[in-house]
Amino acid sequence: MSTTWETVIGLEIHAQLATRSKIFSGSATAYGAEPNTQANLVDLGYPGVLPVLNGEAVRMAVMFGLAIDAGIAPRSVFARKNYFYPDLPKGYQISQYELPIVAGGHIDIVLDDGTTKRIGVTRAHLEEDAGKSMHEGLAGLTGVDLNRAGTPLIEIVSEPELRSAKEAVAYMKKVHTLVRYLGICDGNMQEGSFRCDANVSVRPVGSEKFGTRAEIKNINSFRYVEKAILYEVARQIEVIETGGKVVQETRLFDPDKGETRSMRSKEEANDYRYFPDPDLLPVLLTDTYVSEVRGTMPELPDQKAARFVQQYGLSVYDAGVLTASRELADYYETVVRELGGEAKLAANWVNGDLAAFLNRDGLEIQSSPINAATLAGMLRRIADNTISGKIAKDVFEAMWSERCDADAIIEARGLRQITDDSAIEKAIDAVMAANPGQLAEYRSGKDKLFGFFVGQTMKATQGKANPALLNELLKKKLSG
Amino acid sequence: MGIPQTIAEMSRALHGGQVSSVELTRALLERVQRSQPALNAFVTVTAEEALAEAAAADRRLAAGERGPLLGVPMAHKDIFCTRDVLTTCGSRMLANFVAPYDATAVARLRAAGMVMLGKLNMDEFAMGSSNETSHFGPVANPWDLKRVPGGSSGGSAAAVAARLVPGATATDTGGSIRQPAALCGVTGLKPTYGRVSRYGMIAFASSLDQGGVITLTAEDSALMLSAMAGYDERDSTSVDMPVPDYAAGLERPLAGLRIGLLKEFFDKGLDPAIEAPLRAAIAELQAQGATLHEVSLPNLPLSVPTYYVVAPAECSSNLARFDGVRFGYRCENPRDLKDLYERSRGEGFGAEVKRRIMTGTYVLSAGYYDAYYLKAQRVRQLIANDFARAFAQVDLLVGPTTPTVAFELGVKDDNPVTMYLNDIYTIGANLAGLPALSLPCGFAHGLPAGMQFIGPQFSEERLLNVAHRYQRVTDWHLRAPPGYAS
Amino acid sequence: MAELKPDDIARIAHLARLALTDAEVPAYTLSMSRIMNLVGELQRVETSGVEPMSHSLPGAAARLRPDQVTETDHRAEYQRNAPQTEAGLYLVPRVIE
Structure with a gap:
């Protein structure tokens, strides 16, 4: 008898907030600086220095809370999470523990079958990032760069309501979209601005009780999230089915091998000794403050998609794709505005050829060689019958590689559509004359020809x- | 002429041209050098820098600049970071630490023109009540070299008592300004929590630490506090409130002042030899028009156990940054990271500091947090409530600063609790964040005895006023230890 | 509250990353037991309904700093206090993940 297993996943997403300065100091947060040149006395945990909270980080966290329909805590408290590690200069991380700034929101994801599933967000709290350790070329030593130490993070904790790797990816993508819409995170996963820890467990279908979970740390791509979860689920089922027990532990995903492995260095039981940080007073937010932030909120992806369906007559699917990023949606709307209509045609091209070319060349919409006005210029030529849709594909390709506009290509290559009756009739006559057999067959009833x-x-x-x-x-002509 | 004793007198002489800052500085540096073998009040003497600062102050004076602290020598407790000068915090851990920045209090006194002669000895990381935990050796009490000066600001109190400097900075987490001030016969003020910026003051227990001053007179404390106090955007717990000119309110008469006699402080632990001069001092305040009311703070006796949860908890976390990586002591040849951490910290910290770190680690650890830490935070609230109730009835509370006079070096070594109980009268003000002042009120067993005032938040002006009115009619604060007379 | 045992001291010392000598363990066991005994008095206090007090500035709120970069590079100066650096990095014995 074989058991069917259900996967249970909760994600903790860490999004770096797009502030100019750090959460508790005036150091820059820019990526890629020389080691330790953006680490000031506060970031280095020097004796005697004190943290002062960056108001912009608070505002961004509140925006996120409002975007997921969560409660904004009128009083939230920073706590110290105590542990020793070389990338943690003070010996504690300033985070929020018992009283986070955001609690109890939700995020809707669209499943493969087109249905929507609501995922609960337990909490989102502010905290500081740690530094980075490197091991290359240091002869048995580890080097510590504290430029990243003190970068503001918002940690977004989901309920354990995700039931597959696909759902986890859909959720993570949705959060990614959201933070970029809000302008609170650049979403750059290579640079580590957006990453997650996945808590994964399995249980027999129908069971109420959660299985023992493993926490896979620091996954920094959508693809890896999916792979890591799939691997981990299979591993846990294998462990249980061969009579073993899943142990609660921290694991690391190795993208080269496509497996997760236990992190021995973190195996030791942690006792973080959280307590309220006496250097920081509670964050008190008034209703007035929260309404002010609410007033600055941009249109969110779900709202925008609904508007696209309504305003442009698009399918739910197309609207969803077009609103996946704020930049793409803006691009699309610029095309439609330039074109003065033809919203469906524009959607087909943006989601079709343009998306395919961007994908092929690994480009984001912001760096598309064909800008919105140029694309609109080409679509206008389809709309006014200057070129056919088929020719348009060639024009588009030429525009992409030659970086010029549609009219120039149409002129240079003489691609203007023939709309003159007599010219077409002349061509038909020639074809009919050259194919008398086929003509006879057609006329005798073979419509297929x-x-x-x-x-x-x-x-x-x-x-x-x-x-x-x-x-x-x-x-x-054929009918004679 | 002889060297003036107080800041106010020095200032008058400087402004009147009777003495230059360089002359004063040179004379006091000479005293410092002479005193070092016996007192050990200084960890670092910055003679060269001091003379340069004094010369600069003289130029400012010559240019017509005025200011009550301009050109007046002083010294900092070695817990305050001083740019390009060794800042050891009394610890082996920081024996070679050169701070790359000035603490806010240091910068403000520097801007006011005070001349720093050096850095003063202290209990390691301000943990101690006798100055015996310093890595740089104990400080002796100028009144009796066999006795402790108190702690943790023992160097500050001894230096002022011995007339090495007319004023010194100090810090107070559980009595570290007031207790040594009392034991050395000088005036010490711990301001309201948040009044003086903690930026650049190496943290012991962040919610209790407060910088202040030790001087001979209340007037001098007022002068220094006026320059040091005030909002600092680099300290989130500093309070954004205007700083009064503390010296301006010193002469206010005491008529109508309601003084609360703190019942819990006149318990069996108080040496009757201290109680006698203290009662006489209180009578003097009454003679000036103050009324006396007995006040009880029933939860105050819990302040010592409360403190010994809260302070170690915060210290265990505050001192985690001393890990041998970015600054401070690193052990020889660490085998691995764990060895680096454990030996650097094990060797770099002294016994008392380690004990407090471990106590704090324990009370915060899983399974003990609620029973100890959270419980202590609740009792702390009860103590603060007691004070609030008292201040609805009286303007300030009066009592002894310490239960005994200065004890002998080395006597309280085995049981830390005996030492901790020495702070029984001072800790309450830290837990509630209140300003408190200790001033000499006579002698017991031939040694100085201290009287303590505790006021409501931001009542420094009143505390200084009452102390000044008392000092106008008494001279305990001007009695110098034999051999250290001016 | 239970008396502390040498094992407790060893566990706490490890959590606090403090190497203790063999002689230190019994000494701390005794002195810390005395401290915990003093602290144990708190258990007798009735505190139900009392909010824990974590700072002494009632009603005060965190000040929110404007998001401005105010710092410049002082690496060379700040690393003068560091026991071991190379290429701008702080060095520690190899950390294995």
Whole structure:
């Protein structure tokens, strides 16, 4: 008898807040500086120095809370999480423990079957990031760079309500979209601005009790989240089915091997001795403050998608894809505005060829070689029948590689569509004359050959004949 | 002429041209050097820098600049970071630590023109009541070299009592300004929590630590506090409230002043030889028009156990940064990271500091947090409530500063609790964040006895006023230890 | 409260990253037991309904600093106090993950 297993996942997402200065000091947060050149006395934990809270980090956390419909704590408290590690200069991390700034929100994700699932967000709290350790070229030593120490983070903790790796990825992507919409995080996963820990366990389907969980630390790509969870779930099931027990532990995902492994250095039982940080007073937020922040909130992805469906007549799917990032949605809306309509045509191109080319070249929409106005210029030529949709694909490719606008390419290559009756009729006549056999067959009832004549005529016009017009004229001529 | 004793007198002489800052500085540096073998009040003497600062002060005076502290010598407790000068906190851990910045209090006194002669000895990381825990050796009490000066600001109190400097900075977490001031026969003021910036003051227990001053007179404390106090944007717990000119209110008459006699402080632990001069001092205040009311703070006796949870808990975390990585002592040839941490800290910290770190680690650890830490935080609230109730009835509370006079060096070594109980009268003000002042009120067994005033938050002006009115009609505060007379 | 045992001291010392000598363990066991005994008095106090007090500035709130970069690079100066650095990094014995 074999058990069917259910996967239970909770994610802790760490998003670096896009402030200029650190959460408790005036050091810059810019990425990529020389080691320890952006670590001041506070970041280094020098004797005698004290933390002072960055108001912008608070505002960003409140924005996030409002975006997920959570409660904003009128009083939240910073606590010290005490442990020794070289990348933690003070010997404690300033975080929020019992009283986080944001509690009890939710995020909706769309599942494969198109249904929506609501995932609870337990809490989101402010904390400081740690520094970085490096081991390369230091002859058996570890080097510590504290530039990142003190960078503001918001840790977003989900309920254990995710039931598959796919759901976890969908949730993480949704949070990623949200923080970028809000402008509170740059979302750069290579630089570690957005990363997560996954708490994974399995239990027999129908069981109420959670299984023992493993925490996979510091996963910094959507792909790895999926792989790490799939591997971990399989591992846990294997352990249980071969009579073993899953141990509660911290694990690390090794992307090269595609496996998770136990982190021996963190195996030791931690006792963090949290207590309220006496250097920082409670954060007290008034209703007025919260309403002010609410007034500055941008349109959120779900709101924007609903508006796209309503305003532009798009499908829920298209609207969802177009609102996946604020930049993409802005690009799309610029195209439609420039074009003065043709919202569906614009959606097809943005989600179709443009998306495919961006993906092929590994580019973000912000760095697309074809900007919104240029794309609108080409779509206008489809709309006014200057070119056909088919020719447009060639024009688009040329625009992409040559970085020029549609009209220039259409002119230079003579791609203007033939909309002149007599020119098309001339071409049809020539095709009919060259294919007397097929003509006879068609006329004797073999309708299928209509397509053959379309193809031949298109070929004769180098694809420039207006397809609708061609059809109409061909029908007339063939029927004699 | 002889060297003036107090800051106010020095200031008058400097402004009147009777003496220059360089002359004063040179004379006091000479006393410091002479005193060192017997007293050991200083950890570092910055003679060269002091003379340069004094010369600069003389130029400012010559240019017509005025200011009550301009050109007046002083010294800092070695817990305050001083730019480019060794800041040891009395510890082997920081024996070679050169601070790259000035504490806010240091910067403010520097700006006011005070001349720093050096850094004063103290109990290691301000943990102690006898100055015996210093890595740089104990400080002797100028009144009796076999006795302790008190702690943790023992160097500050001894230096002022011995007339090495007319004023010194100090810090007070559980009595570390007031207790040594009492034992050395000088005036010590611990301001309201948040009044003086903690930035640059190496933390012991962040919610209790407060910087203040030790001087001969209340007037001098007022002058120094006026310059040191005030909001600092680099300390989140510093309070944004205007700083009064503390010297301006000194002469206010005491008529109508309601003094609360703190019942719990006149318990069986108080040496009757201290109680006698203290009662006489209180009678003097009454003679000036103050009324006396007996006040009881029933939870106050719990302040010692409360403190010995809260202070170690905070210290265990505050001292985690001393790990041998970025500054401070590092052990020889660490085998691995754990060895680096454990030996650097094990060798770098002294016995009392380690005991407090471990006590704090224990009371915060899993399974003990609620029973100890949270419980102590609740009792702390009860104690603060007791004070609030008392201040609804009286303007300030009066009592002894310490239960006994200065004890002999080395006598309280085995049981830390005996030493801790020495702070029984001073800790309450720290737990509640209140200003408190100790001033000499006579002698017991031939040694100085201290009287303590505790006031409501931000009542420094009143405390200094009452102390000054008392000092106008008494001269205990001007009695110098034999051999240290000016 | 239970008396502290040498094992407790060893566990606490490790948590606090303090190397203790063999002689120190019994000494701390005794002295810390005395401290915990003193502290144990608190257990007798009735505190139900009393809010824990973590600072003495009632009603005070964290000040929110404007988001401005106010610091410049002082690495060389700050690393003068460091026991071991290389290429701008603070060095420690190899950390294995």
